[in-house]
Amino acid sequence: MAEIGEIAERPHRIHRFRCREGTARGLSRPGFERRRRIRLFQHCPSESSKRVGTPVGKLAITGGKPVRRKPFTPWPAYGQPEVRGLQKVLASRNWGGYPFPNRIADRFSEKFARLHGAKYGLAVANGTVAIEIALKAIGIQPAEEVIVP
Known part of the structure; x- marks a missing residue:
């Protein structure tokens, strides 16, 4: 306030x-x-x-004027290549990193890193896990101060 x-x-x-x-x-x-x-x-x-x-x-x-008059685009957007890829992963019964190594996740990580011009990529469960891994990789310990924009 x-x-x-x-x-x-x-x-x-x-x-x-x-x-x-x-x-x-x-x-x-x-x-x-x-x-x-x-x-x-x-x-x-x-x-x-x-x-x-x-x-x-x-x-x-x-009762005021709406900012947007048309509906948002359906999300997530996907096509047949994504459906085939998902079916392939489901059929493999290897949906995550266990048993290690997960070849499908590894290939995705490599392609995603290349798409973004990065040397390395790592598929993780969610954004929280990604942030936790990044902080551990640079040596941040529990209870240390991290300043973000």
């Missing part, structure tokens, strides 16, 4: 505010107006906005 100056009295609206850090946009909710607080969801670096507490739009869920 960030302290603000004046805010519009209508709840559930997107507002633009001037504060010490510059201009910010946020969403007001019932009860926040009295305390002069708002939940910020985007800091705007521009100082050019002179409209203080003026609604810039109504949320689509409350």
Whole structure:
């Protein structure tokens, strides 16, 4: 929550505010107006906005204009090559790294690394495992500080 100056009295609206850090946009909710607080969801670096507490739009869920009018593309996108590859893996009954080595996962890792211009690639279960392996590879120990963007 960030302290603000004046805010519009209508709840559930997107507002633009001037504060010490510059201009910010946020969403007001019932009860926040009295305390002069708002939940910020985007800091705007521009100082050019002179409209203080003026609604810039109504949320689509409350009757405002939707940002997107057509449905998203179905995901995941796949074709017959992916279906054949999946059937081949399922039929092999070797879905992971055990029993070692898993030739299919090894080939995928090599091709994926080559696609991205990397020397090496390693297929893992998920992003969390990938981050854990990367941190261990560079010698980060439990409870050490890691600063990320």
